[in-house]
Amino acid sequence: MLDPREIRENSSFIEKGLGRRGLKVDLTSLRNHSKRLKELENQRTKLQAEGNSIGKEVGVKIRTGCEPSSDEVMLLKNKGNQIKTEVSLIEEEERTLAKSIKDQILHYPNIPYSDCPDGKGEIDNIQIRTWGTPLKGEGYKEHWQIAEELCLLDTERSVRIAKSRFVTLLNHGAKLERSLINFMLDVHTAKGYTEILPPVLVNTASLEGSGQLPKFAEESFRCSEDNLWLTPTAEVPLTSLHRNEIIPFESLPIKYVAYTPCFRREAGSYGKDTRGLIRLHQFNKVELYWFVDPANSKEAYKQITADAESILQYLELPYRVMELCTGDLGFSASSTHDLEVWLPGANSYREISSCSICDDFQARRSSIRTRKGKKTQLVHTLNASGLAIGRTMAAILENGQQSDGSVKIPEALVPYFGQAFIKAEQS
Template sequence: MLNRELWRNHPEVVAKALQMRRSEAPLEELRQADERFRRLQAELDGKKAELNRRSREVGSLFAAGKREEGEALRRSLAELSKSIAELEKELAAARSEVERLELLLPNIPHASVPEGEDERGNRVERVWGEPPRFDFEPRAHWDLGPALGILDFERAGKIAGARFAVLWGQGAALERALITFMLDLHRSRGWREVYVPFLVNRDCLVGTGQLPKFAEDLFHVEGTDFFLVPTAEVPVTNLHRGEILEEESLPRRYCAYTPCFRAEAGSYGRDVRGLIRQHQFDKVELVHLATPETSYQELEVLTGEAEEVLKALGLPYRVVTLCTGDMGFSAAKTYDLEVWLPGQGCYREISSCSNCEDFQARRADLKYRPKGGGKAQYLHTLNGSGLAVGRTLIAILENYQRADGTVVIPEALRPYLGGQELLAPET
């Protein structure tokens, strides 16, 4: 959520940001609703002051023996009280409308973010690793996995429908190995692991920005206030909701595994083959809480940590800064890590690392107390995948495939698979 003083006093700044983002967020509607709210507030304050002033007059009239005038004034005050009650209802509705509309404004892009309409405006920052060369035509994971007997879309469809997958045998073990490997790597480098609920309440999703704007992408548990987590970013960022942390305890760096559940309501027809865009997938998430002065340094640290996973697995990738038109709702700046997929002949996103500045903190009431004392201030929140597990599995299958259909297991994962070096077809 943006600082209310920003869109009230500097609407031109917000309007420019919305233009850069190609966003149609209702800034003018919000400002009109806010003007009505403030007008009603001023009217209510005036009537309450009048009620207090004239209430004192009633006692004076009765004390002076002017009973008739006192009764008349008392009746008049009863009408004024009724008017005040009606005005309070109007004010409450106006306040709710302002709060609803301001939740629809996206974050302001950082000055270093390139302006652009879509992914074509993104900027490549660096490239790591060389894409493997094959003396055969590399296959995509949706062919490799079923041929190995580890990836089954048909039976998943029978159980749940499209955009689900079943992993058999070595595939299931590889998925589990990747999760443990990532968590072990992050823990060894100082991140604190946390295991969180996979169901969250509405306040959590408002806090991180998924609600109200992206309700259609969420799975809501009917008859409850619970939602399945779209990412561990939601529960982990909300761990300290409503708290005031001491600056000495910052930055806080957390890592967490969760399954993720997304309706993908706006992506029908995209990535319908394979594991790229599923309704359910596993992810290890990195979440940082930092001061405003250190948050962009923390963004580099967080991004570098996600890169370490790819480097350890020997997977070629590149780092891309998302442009204003391609950036997520809550982010002020985002780096995407894109891994090379030989079977598709292109780089595909495997992690998004974002600094949300104080946008989520204002929504979730996340604050810290400065070292020198004084008023509590809003934290800056950061998050990124470290990594999306299913997409990492895809990258391993495609980058480490061999002509005979087997797949070499990266050395870093072999201890997690009992020393196994090769994925071979299962019977």
Template sequence: MIDLRLLREDPDRVRASQRARGEDVALVDALLSADERRRSSGVRFDELRSEQKALGKLIPKATGDEKAELLGKASRLAADVKAADAEQNEAEEETKRLLLQLGNLVHPDVPVGGEEDFVVLETHGTIRDFGAEGFEPKDHLELGEALGAIDVERGAKVSGSRFYYLTGIGALLELALVNAAMARAAEAGFTPMLTPALVRPRAMEGTGFLGQAAENVYHLEKDDFYLVGTSEVPLAAYHMDEIIDADRLPLRYAGFSPCFRREAGTYGKDTRGIFRVHQFDKVEMFSYVDPEDAENEHKRLLEWEKDWLNALELPFQVIDVATGDLGASASRKYDCEAWIPTQGKYRELTSTSNCDGFQARRLSIRMRDGKKVQPLATLNGTLCAVPRTIVAILENHQLADGSVRVPEILRPYLGGRELLEPVAK
């Protein structure tokens, strides 16, 4: 959540941020009104409680009619205190409810617009000319089935559409990707983590996934647990309700977890293969830093992602995501999009977001620098979303005979194998 003091001091900035996101600007005025009512009702309650305490000291000393009058006044005052307390609590809850609906303030340099209004910052690698090589590229599903690596038919039979099996070399390729990604993260100073896939409501709400993203979250109503769509959620909540000494920062974690997404609103989109699925595994980077270092940390996370994709020998571009396509918690987000030959376009493979103090305030995570205690900043960055990475590897490194060249970084994790070869049926 944003700082209420900032809202009071510069509401126009918050309105501009809401407008840029394509969100309801009227929410800002409703929140200002609720906050004013919260503060005034708090003052009213304190005044009545003070009067009640003072009256309580007079009653034992009074006698006769004076005491009867004071007792009557005390009774009326008690009712007023109770009403003021109820009003204060109601205003507090209303302020909190509205505050949780408000997205993070967007960074002033973020391009304004919707999903297609991103800005390309840089490109890496060379897009292959398959025509010059004398063959038409196959898509990842055709390749994966020939390699004995992907089985979507049985995935659909067992679990429904957008589920799949990784089999044989497909399963080994996932393990190679995860181990290589974790090794690189550890080398960069991240603490490897295996995180819970089920979290309580506060963890999900605290990271900002129960607002605009709620439709894509799986909820187990009987137990009131949520299935995470990314290990960002348990990694962000790891230090919930804690105060961290500034000299311990930055804290960096690399979480591996299964991820679950309903993919609501995407029916008919990316239905072939394993590009957009309901369950997948992912390695996620997460940083807790001093707010003053947040922008630099964001650049570091992006560099680690770029290094990883270059090591996989994939052509990709880096984009500055537009305001209307930011998640609620992000002030700025960079995506790395890999070239997918059979689609003839770049598709998102990794992303990294700077959330500033937005998640930290919601989760009550603070830093102590001397006597000063304040919210710290949190950032996240995908290192390896496994299915999409497999899609990019199979399509970009395929050969004319249907085999797939293994990037050098993965060979030690695949027993030195240099090629993935079709299997006899």
């Protein structure tokens, strides 16, 4: 959430920032409403102070022997009633005003960093580095073809179970998925991350707190009977793990790693990536999440990105790092580095991790603070996929494919997977 005070006092900065995302926003009326709200608050506070002192006066008079029905007391009571009426009128105006202000602010995304490249969309993202040597050439199969040949998944029967865009992993496919989850969790916990296994049904406040609501309701699955949602990413429960908390300063940074299934409705993506493991309603992900002292967040951003990259390096998967332009930035992020893995079958790079710094945007929405000296201060939050499991499997299948139809498993994963190759006859 943007800072309401900043909107009152520095609205042109906010307008420019949102403008860089391609949003034409005029904050004049919001700013005026916000100022008006402050005025009303001040007025009400003064009246309440007056009312309180009258109340005390009445109490003192009655205790010192005044008749409750004496003129003296009645006069004060009337005054009190009068104030009460005035206060309730002000409160009513405040309520409507505050609600409309909050509704608007919650719809505004985070302000991009000044060094975030300007741009309209994906094509304006900037490649900042690459790792590994991409396999290029004719004859590489796409992962879904390999998976079908090796009987690692069943798409058609998944429609029977659920609907399209769901997948059932079979045999070595299921085991590969599981071994990837374990491998990633082990790598990250060895680096000092605390492992978390959170609920994947989350309430509305949690989604609002991390920025998925109110704007992206159509992207999440909802259990309307219970007013809960299926989490679209572990970022949501992990943010809410400390919602409405003041985290002791010495506990920072807090570094969590969580494996969760993730659920997305993928509204509007009909026809895209219809085969295989790339775009599903349900997929597995290992997520990294940091709560940090704002003074250290830039450094943390580098580190969390490096931690996500390390998985790709262990798995010997070539990738590039893209800096997202302002037009492609997610709602809560100030800056994002996407990791894109090379898929030789698809002959393209494909997003496999998104590493974002959100500054105090989520912390303000979720009220997560720390105490520095006497003052409380919002923390900064960061998140990174470390990694999306299904896409990692796709990358392993495509990069490890052999001319005999088998797939070579990256060495680092062999202890988890139990064998160095997946071969057709085994499946």
